Amino acid sequence: MxxxxxxxxxxxxxxxxxxxxxxxxxxxxxxxxxxxxxxxxxxxxxxxxxxxxxxxxxxxxxxxxxxxxxxxxxxxxIGLVPEGRQIFPTLSVEENLIATAASRFGPARWTLGRVYAFLPRLKERKANRGNQLSGGEQQMLAIGRALMTNPKxxxxxxxxxxxxxxxxxxxxxxxxxxxxxxxxxxxxxxxxxxxxxxxxxxxxxxxxxxxxxxxxxxxxxxxxxxxxxxxx
Structure with missing residues (x-):
């Protein structure tokens, strides 16, 4: 690969x-x-x-x-979870996830609902801005954001x-x-x-x-x- x-x-x-x-x-x-x-x-x-x-x-x-x-x-x-997370601080959790959503290789395996099911804390905080999250929550958001690109x-x-x-x-x-x-x-x-x-x-x-x-x-x-x- x-x-x-x-x-x-x-x-x-x-x-x-x-x-x-x-x-x-x-x-x-x-x-x-x-x-x-x-x-x-x-x-x-x-x-x-x-x-x-x-x-x-x-x-x-x-x-x-x-x-x-x-x-x-x-x-x-290729989906990247970068050093320092680099999420969008003024966008909500849900907006961060939607911003990177893509499905280039057929039906999407990772949808908003599936990311929320996989990382339930993001669903709990979906209306919070990125800069209102803890470091761990920001890292989960960075992972969810990468998954929303439906990477290989x-x-x-x-x-x-x-x-x-x-x-x-x-x-x-x-x-x-x-x-x-x-x-x-x-x-x-x-x-x-x-x-x-x-x-x-x-x-x-x-x-x-x-x-x-x-x-x-x-x-x-x-x-x-x-x-x-x-x-x-």
Whole structure:
């Protein structure tokens, strides 16, 4: 589904990514791990066309989308839950959801009613503005907004950053339910133990390069990976 090959990217004269390779297949949950400043968000930005790669290839569904405008990635079927949530603060919850609604690949799997059923707290707060929500509710709204695009792949950048433990658990339960629905997911987060229970495969970045990759079983059994690359 998503294939990233030999990706180089950076900002100005600073190169951040060096030959990054990763892939997410249909129905897979794949994580992108690493300490702060290792290139995880830069990878997402390069995939989504928010910065132009210096080299390499980003393809989705067999179509080369390297350096395409962000709206082209959305049209291709990638839904982004960005770092910092970036919901519309003065729109209501329902307006935020409706604003991104699309159905490009046949009948919509994710409708307003289905998102409300999947994330019932959003239904409770549907008339509230985005800036009236808690951090956890904003993250749920960002997930719901991405689902309303009826994507083939969802990318979550810093899925639970800054959230209370009880809210983190709700987000993990949400991702587990999405996996059970057959959604393809690429997720960035620091909660490795929770990710290992959900994800199929993991890719670890160190200074903009892929330093390790493997399954959840591999990650759980290799404490050296956590000690060396994740400081956990």
């Amino acid at each position: 998503l294939t990233v090959e030999n990706l180089d990217a950076g900002y100005g004269e600073a190169q951040i990514l060096f030959g990054v390779d990763l892939a997410v297949g249909a129905g897979e949950v794949v994580t992108l791990l690493g300490r702060n400043g290792m290139g995880k968000t830069t990878t997402v930005r390069a995939i989504m066309g928010l910065i132009r790669p210096r080299a390499g290839r980003v393809s989705f569904g067999g179509v080369d989308l390297t350096g395409s405008a962000p709206f082209r990635l959305a049209q291709a079927g 792949l969802v990318i979550l950048d810093e899925a639970t950053e800054g959230l209370a433990p009880i809210i983190r658990q709700e987000i993990w339960s949400c991702l587990a339910a999405l996996k059970a629905e057959g959604e393809s997911i690429l997720v960035i987060d620091k909660n490795v133990d929770a990710l290992a229970r959900i994800a199929d495969r993991h890719v670890v970045l160190e200074k903009g390069r892929v330093a390790w990759r493997g399954s959840s079983d591999d990650l759980r059994s290799d404490s050296a990976v956590k000690d060396r690359f994740l400081h956990l």
